Amino acid sequence: MGKILIVRLARLIATLFAVSLLTFLLVEQLPGDPVIALLGPEGLYDWDTVERIREELKLNDPTLVRYGRWVGDVLQGDLGKSYITDQPVADAIRDRVPVTLELALLATVIAAVCAVPIGAFSAYREGGRLDRLLSGFTTAALSIPGFVAAIFFIWLFTLKFNWFPSTGWNRITDKGLWANLKTAILPASALALAPLAVNARLIRADMIGTLKEDYVLSARAKGLKSRYILMRHALRPSALTAVTVFGLQLGGLIGGTVVIETIFALPGLGTRLISAIYQRDVLMIQGITLFVATVYVVVNTAVDLLYLALDPRIRRQ
Amino acid sequence: MTETTTPPRSEPLLTVDNLSTHFTIGAGRLRAVDGVSFSLQPGQTMGIVGESGCGKTVLSRTIMRLNLGNNIHTSGHVNFLGKDLLNLPMSEMTDIWGQEVAMVFQDPMTSLNPVVKIGRQVHEHVRKHLGASKTEATELAIELLKSVRIPEAETAIDAYPHELSGGMRQRVSIAIALACSPKLLFADEPTTALDVTVQHQILNLLGMQQQERSMAMVLVTHDLGVVAGRTDEILVMYAGKIVEQAKTAGIFHRTSHPYTEALLRSIPKTDQPSHTRLAAIAGRPPTLITTPKGCSFSPRCPYAQQRCFEEEPPLTESDQGHLTACWYQVGTAENREAWETNLASGRLATLAVAEGQIVDETAVKLTSGDS
Numbered sequence: 232m233g234k235i236l237i238v239r240l241a242r243l244i245a246t247l248f249a250v251s252l253l254t255f256l257l258v259e260q261l262p263g264d265p266v267i268a269l270l271g272p273e274g275l276y277d278w279d280t281v282e283r284i285r286e287e288l289k290l291n292d293p294t295l296v297r298y299g300r301w302v303g304d305v306l307q308g309d310l311g312k313s314y315i316t317d318q319p320v321a322d323a324i325r326d327r328v329p330v331t332l333e334l335a336l337l338a339t340v341i342a343a344v345c346a347v348p349i350g351a352f353s354a355y356r357e358g359g360r361l362d363r364l365l366s367g368f369t370t371a372a373l374s375i376p377g378f379v380a381a382i383f384f385i386w387l388f389t390l391k392f393n394w395f396p397s398t399g400w401n402r403i404t405d406k407g408l409w410a411n412l413k414t415a416i417l418p419a420s421a422l423a424l425a426p427l428a429v430n431a432r433l434i435r436a437d438m439i440g441t442l443k444e445d446y447v448l449s450a451r452a453k454g455l456k457s458r459y460i461l462m463r464h465a466l467r468p469s470a471l472t473a474v475t476v477f478g479l480q481l482g483g484l485i486g487g488t489v490v491i492e493t494i495f496a497l498p499g500l501g502t503r504l505i506s507a508i509y510q511r512d513v514l515m516i517q518g519i520t521l522f523v524a525t526v527y528v529v530v531n532t533a534v535d536l537l538y539l540a541l542d543p544r545i546r547r548q
Numbered sequence: 549m550t551e552t553t554t555p556p557r558s559e560p561l562l563t564v565d566n567l568s569t570h571f572t573i574g575a576g577r578l579r580a581v582d583g584v585s586f587s588l589q590p591g592q593t594m595g596i597v598g599e600s601g602c603g604k605t606v607l608s609r610t611i612m613r614l615n616l617g618n619n620i621h622t623s624g625h626v627n628f629l630g631k632d633l634l635n636l637p638m639s640e641m642t643d644i645w646g647q648e649v650a651m652v653f654q655d656p657m658t659s660l661n662p663v664v665k666i667g668r669q670v671h672e673h674v675r676k677h678l679g680a681s682k683t684e685a686t687e688l689a690i691e692l693l694k695s696v697r698i699p700e701a702e703t704a705i706d707a708y709p710h711e712l713s714g715g716m717r718q719r720v721s722i723a724i725a726l727a728c729s730p731k732l733l734f735a736d737e738p739t740t741a742l743d744v745t746v747q748h749q750i751l752n753l754l755g756m757q758q759q760e761r762s763m764a765m766v767l768v769t770h771d772l773g774v775v776a777g778r779t780d781e782i783l784v785m786y787a788g789k790i791v792e793q794a795k796t797a798g799i800f801h802r803t804s805h806p807y808t809e810a811l812l813r814s815i816p817k818t819d820q821p822s823h824t825r826l827a828a829i830a831g832r833p834p835t836l837i838t839t840p841k842g843c844s845f846s847p848r849c850p851y852a853q854q855r856c857f858e859e860e861p862p863l864t865e866s867d868q869g870h871l872t873a874c875w876y877q878v879g880t881a882e883n884r885e886a887w888e889t890n891l892a893s894g895r896l897a898t899l900a901v902a903e904g905q906i907v908d909e910t911a912v913k914l915t916s917g918d919s
């Protein structure tokens with residue numbers, strides 16, 4: 232067990248290095264310049280100032296030197312400051328992460344909570360009318376891009392029914408849970424649609440296999456109710472694939488909120504990342520990317536461990 | 549052992565009447581069970597014997613209504629405790645399953661849920677049927693596990709199936725089946741997946757529990773040696789049909805169907821030198837999809853005559869309570885004549901039996917001796 236953890240940790244660190252270096256190099260390739268972004272168009276006429284600021288920010292050093300310096304700072308716990316606003320990157324992340332994390336978590340919960348019954352009952356009624364109906368729904372959910380769903384939700388729930396606001400965010404700490412959920416539910420649902428469909432299909436496929444197992448028949452022969460058998464006997468052995476995918480999705484969702492946050496104008500990491508990219512705010516981009524990558528890798532490791540909890544046979548080995 | 553000289557003539561617990569189960573499959577209609585009728589008295593044991601694929605499992609699952617799929621056609625009647633089982637609504641069926649009738653499956657490796665603890669698997673249906681609280685149910689589970697001789701039952705309830713051996717798992721399955729004290733237990737080849745030594749322990753355990761609880765049992769097996777001395781009555785099935793039905797002693801002492809005779813010949817004898825060739829039955833069982841006219845055993849039968857290939861023999865009473873479906877029943881003069889005719893004409897199925905006959909006669913004698 233200890234050895235497994237060390238190997239995992241080493242792999243985790245290697246992944247983070249690769250991601251951050253790649254991001255650094257890619258941003259370097261973008262046309263444009265943070266100093267111009269900072270000074271605005273006038274910067275183009277005031278070359279001396281530009282040069283002075285470049286020197287100050289040490290932007291003239293070779294790429295790898297700057298990357299090395301950034302890594303050194305990060306290892307000491309310093310993510311640096313935004314070139315543009317002077318805000319420490321760590322503060323920006325701390326400020327923005329609750330929104331993104333809540334969206335991603337909420338979307339995962341919605342996806343899981345809906346996918347389980349959809350998958351289970353379509354498997355139970357394999358080939359029946361309910362199964363075909365649900366499978367049509369999942370196909371649709373998979374083929375509609377998240378932003379289209381988002382716009383549809385806004386049209387339906389904001390313009391038609393006026394149940395939820397279409398933009399903005401209420402923090403739990405300021406306005407309480409209910410007001411917060413009201414602003415979170417639409418973007419989270421739009422975000423949840425694709426993973427929901429994927430999970431429902433995975434669970435269905437797995438469940439169809441599980442329902443053919445002898446132990447499901449013996450559970451029936453004990454006189455247990457169908458729903459109980461589905462949820463207590465068939466679901467857990469069927470959930471292994473889905474749990475892995477949940478993990479991948481949670482990580483993916485944190486990155487995937489970018490578009491949704493933009494549509495709903497939410498103050499999350501995604502919108503911050505976008506503005507940082509427009510402004511060539513290298514350290515901010517680096518910081519946010521590193522953070523998202525870390526969450527992604529950590530979540531996936533946690534999912535692997537969850538596997539052990541789900542299947543006692545693996546636990547033993 | 550459980551044989552009684554005068555069986556009690558009460559209302560039968562289970563009556564199966566002209567039961568058929570057909571599957572529609574790509575190649576046509578597969579007659580897995582075809583016109584089976586029998587009845588079972590409370591507390592009695594019925595053995596169902598036949599080769600692999602003859603429809604034993606389908607028969608017991610049809611009676612229990614556990615056949616799954618939408619390609620199944622069932623006809624006939626099953627009466628259990630005065631209820632028409634095949635037409636009972638599902639909600640009533642779930643009250644009968646596990647409580648009035650229970651099942652022990654063939655393979656304990658697959659019939660227990662690998663991710664659910666033993667304890668819950670033993671008591672979950674007790675809680676449902678008898679409305680026991682969790683602590684009561686847990687206590688009952690421990691008691692049941694003790695009664696099927698599982699050592700350290702208190703810790704076993706927290707174990708997962710893979711932590712137990714095959715024999716122990718089958719004991720758990722038996723505990724599960726017995727939990728609500730059913731009136732009827734189906735044991736579908738309960739020992740086929742187990743070692744020979746464990747087989748006997750499990751069968752003895754089943755027999756003891758059955759007597760203690762005066763429960764009726766249907767014991768399915770492909771090995772006549774297993775049912776000898778453990779059943780009151782035996783059904784011999786071939787290709788989805790009953791070919792012989794009699795009291796256990798009748799089957800062994802007055803064997804009248806050639807197929808039963810062949811089965812008896814193929815019982816492995818532990819007291820024979822291990823290199824003795826087993827007398828297997830020549831040929832293969834029919835596919836059940838094409839039903840040839842005539843007796844379905846005729847292609848493999850050493851006594852088969854022209855009539856056997858053309859006309860299907862009905863199940864008729866040869867002795868009192870002894871039913872056989874055969875035109876040339878073993879032990880009759882016609883049968884000996886048929887044997888001589890076939891031997892003279894060099895029928896392969898007959899020659900095969902004749903060649904192995906020396907071994908086989910001892911086998912038959914031994915069997916009738918210890919039953």
Ligand SMILES: Nc1ncnc2c1ncn2[C@@H]1O[C@H](COP(=O)(O)OP(=O)(O)OP(=O)(O)O)[C@@H](O)[C@H]1O
Binds near residue numbers: 598599604617835836
């Ligand atoms: N769901 C099904 N669909 C189609 N055919 C089936 C189905 N279930 C069983 N059969 C067929 O019915 C026949 C009888 O099978 P069954 O399992 O009852 O045999 P068995 O006597 O129990 O054999 P064994 O000793 O191997 O358990 C077989 O030919 C089998 O292929």
Ligand SMILES: [Mg+2]
Binds near residue numbers: 605606
């Ligand atoms: Mg079988």
